[in-house]
Amino acid sequence: MIIDEDPRKRSTSHELGCDLSSISADELRHRITLLQDEIARLSREIDLKEAGRKAADSLFSPKV
Template identity: 50%
Template sequence: MSLFDDDRPAKKTVHEIGSDLSLLSVGDLDLRIALLQQEIERLEADKVKKHAGRMAADNLFKK
């Protein structure tokens, strides 16, 4: 172990859809569920924003 190990950025937790879950603890599963819920919220917010932009464009070109 090097003296500089603590200076390295922590590895970001990611989840790959369909990955093996058998080696994960309950805490790891809770963390991944929270990350996926945050990602779903981010995706839904972007969907709403894009839908609003699409509706504005449709209304502009209908006139």
């Protein structure tokens, strides 16, 4: 009997629209967590970019 010495590693990515039928419920929960973390990271980046844009607009906008 051959024993697999490398335990199956969880995927650290998710392809949109991929077939989910062969993925366990635990793996799906893991992917949801990964995607939620990525959404939070993207939202933080949007906030940083918008704050930078606001600062630039207030600095360079004409003063009346």
